[in-house]
Amino acid sequence: MISVYIDLAIGLVLAFLLLSLLVSGVNEAFVRLFGIRSKFLWAYLRDTLDGGPREGESWIPAKVADVFAKLPFSKDDPRPRHDPDPAPSVVEPVPVDPATVLAAEAPAPPVDMTGRLYERLQEIDHPKGTRTSIADIPPERFSGAMLELVAAEEGGIDGLLTKLEAIGSPLAGHLRGVWEGAQRDLGKFRKGVEAWFDGEMQRLSTLYRRYVKWVVFALGLALTLLLGMDALEYGKTLLRDNAYRAGVAAIAGGSQDGLSALKEKCAAAGAGEPYTCVTESFSSPALVKIFDHAIVSVTIPPDGSEDPSFHWNGGLWWERLISPGHWPGYLITVIALLFGASFWWDILRRLTGIRGRRP
Known part of the structure; x- marks a missing residue:
């Protein structure tokens, strides 16, 4: 049970780190461009x-x-x-x-x-x-x-x-x-x-x-709204992703209790067989879907034979933007971005045990 919360914390911290780096990069580009x-x-x-x-x-x-x-x-x-x-x-x-x-x-x-x-x-x-x-x-x-x-x-x-x-x-x-x-x-x-x-x-x-x-606050707010990054919704996605993986691991270990639920999920997703469904789900974890609700989303083919495709999500994005249910998640994301990339990198190192380079 503790590992579930650790996975949730690492996933949220990694998402905030990536967004903070994006905010810092945009700010640094603006600062350097105009001196x-x-x-x-x-x-x-x-x-x-x-x-x-x-x-x-x-x-x-x-x-x-x-x-x-x-x-x-x-x-x-x-x-x-x-x-x-x-x-x-x-x-x-x-x-x-x-x-x-x-x-x-x-x-x-x-x-x-x-x-x-x-x-x-x-x-x-x-x-x-x-x-x-x-x-x-x-x-x-x-x-x-x-x-x-x-x-x-x-x-x-x-x-x-x-x-x-x-x-x-x-x-x-x-x-x-x-x-x-x-x-x-x-x-x-x-x-x-x-x-x-x-x-x-x-x-x-x-x-x-x-x-x-x-x-940084203005950039964080703008990127949060443009990307539709709801921190609460993303946390739920991480928990569902973890639960799904745990269920697949249990079935692989010999348990047949969750096989019917897995088949129902795969049928709803449009997959013909569980193997294809599991492969697709494992290759698209929650972190990959973090930008799915942006005003413009990018889809990368799994086999790499085709070029990435861009999709306009203006209608869905606007519905999420004006929905009060997403506002608390947006607010949490903006507040998290104010701490900066260095703060979230330090938290990530503490959670994962990564040690900095010693002189």
Whole structure:
């Protein structure tokens, strides 16, 4: 009896794992196609180095819907243009005279600090369109780029901070706090910049995952409805499949109690003899039938002599979709997909005893 429940658990977990992988694959394809990770990173760097595009605004949209509507399709791409050349050997100082700016009490001239940072990171870029594809910056590389910008200033770190404050860069406050905390020690300053940037990247990753959860929820809901994946109905199918196999095994062992029931099932299925019926049932387990209720189903011939055939199930699919009896199963499937493929893979390993590869 325990094996029945174990088979049920493994079947459900495997189904949720396959669907989660499908959701993750669609999401990853969307992210890579539109460069969402890279745009998200450089939107943050624009906010930190140059401030928002206009006063009071941010390059990263505040609303979840705007993040995945504005970042992928907006013409105002926050990423710098891709440059295949290596970083310039000579770093130009920040072209701002703080004394002149303060004396004139006029807005400081615009300085593209994000572009200046990209000049120091061109070696880790890969050609992918006209914009940079950098989606991850190691903290050590960021701190090294900051020191290269510092080396170009006459006053060193103090000179760079003064110019950043003159142009209104939000980075000035962060670097000044790190500089004072390092007690004006250059080695401690570099370590402090690394630690600060690493913390900012962790915070940014948390924010990105928070946005992605809503996308995963939307994709999971859409795929669940399109595939007609009712988790409760699928669980019942697994139990019936297990019971059928157990009955066939009992008949093969010499018991004739279930033979009449087997003949009735085969006759209802249209099979002429039990052997053909049993073969067809064993070759089409519950897992193979998981997508039978999708809006478009696929049938693969058992002998492989013909090409797979596609069938439009619009009528049956719509009846299942509007039937309240299937809604609890749909809801369970969507909730299960929110846990992600890694969660279900870990559960599957625990149930089956599969061990991960050791280093």
